[in-house]
Amino acid sequence: MLRKILAGLAALAVPLIAVAASPAEAALPPGKITFFAGQTTPDLTAYKQQVLDRDAAFPRPGGVTLYTNISPNSCNGLTVTCNLNGNVFNFNQTLAEYPGAAVAVGLYLADNPGCVNQPLRAILNRNDADIAGALGQQYRQNLDNLLTYFKNTGRQVYLRVGYEFDGPWNCYNTDFYKQAFRVVKQRITTLGATNIKTVWQSASYAKDGDPQYKFDFSNPNHLADWYPGDDVVDYVGLSTFYWDATYRQYQWACDTPTSTPTVLYDRVLNFARAHSKPAMIAESTPQAYRTANLDASCVTVNNRVSLGGDWTKVGSWYDQYFAYINRNTDVLRAVSYINSNWEAISQFSCPPGATAGSPNCTDGYWGNSRIQDNAAILANFKRELQNSIFVNGTLTGRGANWGGGTPTNPPTTPPTTPPTTPPTTPPASGRDAFATIEAESRNAQSGTTVTAGRLSSLNNGDWARYDGLAFGGRTPNQVVFRYSSARPTTQAFTLEFRAGSATGPVIAAPGLLGTGSVTAYKEIAFNVSNVPAGTTSITVVARANDSADILDLDWFRFS
Template sequence: MKHYLIALLSCSLLSACSTTVSESLQRVSDPDIPTNIRLFVGQDLGSVGGLEEYNQGYVDYFGVPAGVTIYTSLESLEGLTSKVNYGAGDSHADLYLTSSSFDDVDIAMGLNLVNQLDKVNSGQLDQNLAALSDWIKRSNRKVYLRIGYEYEGAWNGYEPEAYKQAYRHIVSTLEKAQTSNVEYVWQSSGYEEDRDNLLRYYPGDGYVDWMSYSYFNHDPKEAGKETLQLAREKNKPVMIAEVTPRGADLLLDDGEELWKTWFVPFLAHIKDNQDSIKIVAYINALWDEQPMWEGQGWGDSRLQANLYLATKWRRTLKREGWEVKTTVAPPPIFILPDDYEERKQARNKNQEALIPDEKQSQAEDAIPKGNARIYPDSAAVGGQGIAYIYQEGDGLLFKEVTQSNYLIVRYASERSGTIGLAVNGIRKYDLQFESTGSWVGNYNTIELMVDIPNKSDVEIIWNDGDSALNIDYLVFDRR
């Protein structure tokens, strides 16, 4: 799972610092702000389609979007001039440059900087920046560069000052190289945004053309809330750079129900913020068959795999006037796999098991302590759990539980170890657990005999030496 940590720190001097560094930057060209929303699609060759060897993707069923999304890292620039597959589908951006189908189709490039900030700031990667500049110029189209995307996500490990310095260095270097067809994107994760925390990573007005965030199973009223507000204050357009209904299986799920529960709220989020949102980048992937994401509960977000959703999507694009390059009419028929019925039955059975039971004390209904936060996960009962129990002070408090002598804890964790169980403020038990292989998607249970008096306050608590885990629910039982 992408672990997310909200650091409640402020930077009162940021505005003054931002003004200073912004004024020192000479820009080659001004950013272009679209009139209508532009649709981008990604994020690997198979998901996008429209090429000779990749002909079952979005483009083959819906037409060519206004842009495509790609990913690389500054350290290796993988996937630009040659094909790579790091477990998330084939990537080879040059194929878009040489295919006439993708002429004038723009690119949103996610530039990974994990474990590279020191190298960027010391100038060790300047040669790679020169190569990146050359590639962007050669692309002969607009490239939206998402520098260190999801910058505040704890899974990336970006230290704010080092991140800002690296961001500015990248922009300054590309500008000095006269890279006139690039626009710079500052992208958050979009989860539970804290304004002061976001601003700790802000490189300055002159270095940011677009503000951006991700949208998966976010609360549509809260997603990117502070990013949107900052964008309005600073007169910046907004890109939703990663969009997918995480956990949904568009091949197997009821399309009408999914349209109501995910797509309608998402489209309402866009309409509520249409003054700012100008680009939406949908990820049209069979996540569960990609090794990087397997077992993490991402699902299957291919729009062409569900006739109801495909029809609604086409009508929405036409009605809302989203910018695309071409459309497909009539669309081809999506061929269902031979084992479709068996898979659908198994999916329905699994979904039934995720309906909350009255015996279960759901983690999201308890009181979080420290950094513990609710997170969405379709593999969790009720679709939510509690994550980020990983450092001193983190915990999850259940008030006045029933008398019990048997406890069940449903959890997910990439690690094995122990976590504490406190009864009325005193740590009484060490809960031993084995890794489930991921932070989301795969769950296991801890079961043990306990002695918990009636109306006790019970807390899952992290102390020094414990291991991190995410909690779905607890069952306080008598046997």
């Protein structure tokens, strides 16, 4: 996630190079997933020397990840080394070190500081005063130079156009971004660069930015607002830095997220399915953990705490990561892992006690994600990549043991869409509390009705009970739910989650606001406490200070 570091990058005069292509790089194979390693040239050199060169049996990555841009008057790292705040890129060097590998390219199009979208407007050839004449023409020429360079590499290139388009840190204007994406695709076509595929990558971030600018991840229709069109998007991408079972324990312990990670990730993959597009996890890393030191921190404040020498507490992140990949092989065709010691990069330095956004901690705390810095993580990572779902993998199933017991193999054919209709007769036992519970699948109720697949028109004191929710040996941190309300967006009410009956102990009581319409949904994640272990009943109760309709409830689940 190179947020602001590439603001000064620009295209140089580009001597074109030709590298022999491999038949394996023609496309991401159907039913297989290509593993990409990233994300700077030194990171990739170290990965080659310290992992691949030392172990001939370690699966070779099918691709590498690097970054560039088209802004004038600075370097772009294509043919000579470019160092921006400690982030070093040299495409020629990396391509030589990884012959035949595909390339996933993060094309930075923001212009922090300022957020005036100059690169996007220049691509659109607008007649704005700040880009009129030579400057605007230089942007457009740099774009063509960049595309021609990638065309002449002979590699399969996955161009992440304005990656993490919805990240508030990028300040992209929605309309400018969509229009510029279309122009980039048009230039690829005009230049005959058939080896370049476009990737439309969401930040899939756990906290909303300003909804006025559509940085509203909790909005279920968020992605549609940013989509430039089926005719110009080849791959749908996402970033995955956090996982449900652990993100509140360390990474988000000192902040309040507005969405649960897997809710966001599932939304992106389901969007890809709905548009018949393959998907790519374009960025992934266990942010705020350190594999060498075995400690962890919050992402917005460097408050590192020791993990007591227990590598499996970091391993849990990887276990969830690979489990998610295995569950979504129907749509995922590539995953890119950032194997970086972030603390060695000045851009990401953040001393103990520093807070994100301060001069000495501009991008928050990142830690060290290098797998070679911990022997147990390295061995398990190797076994995961040996899984035959990956290109270059030859073994059956996951096989790795991240400390939670021997994993079970996933179904060979995962469902292409999540279930949308509950059983006719809700089961009285054995429902996974961590899976989506459709609100209409209640076992008992008072005052509720079902309308269009949701529990509707709950009034003060109305309740619905859900029996047989199995928590097993896991302790949930949050309850996640989707609701709507015709009440004004300034009017508050409460939705209680109780253990057992409608008068049982309260485990969560989020205060909510109206959404203005029963068709305007919001997803909320709220902390829970004192959830009974094993299998239990959970009852939801609506509370307000009047007798009018309060809310409709679509679904909930624990995480």
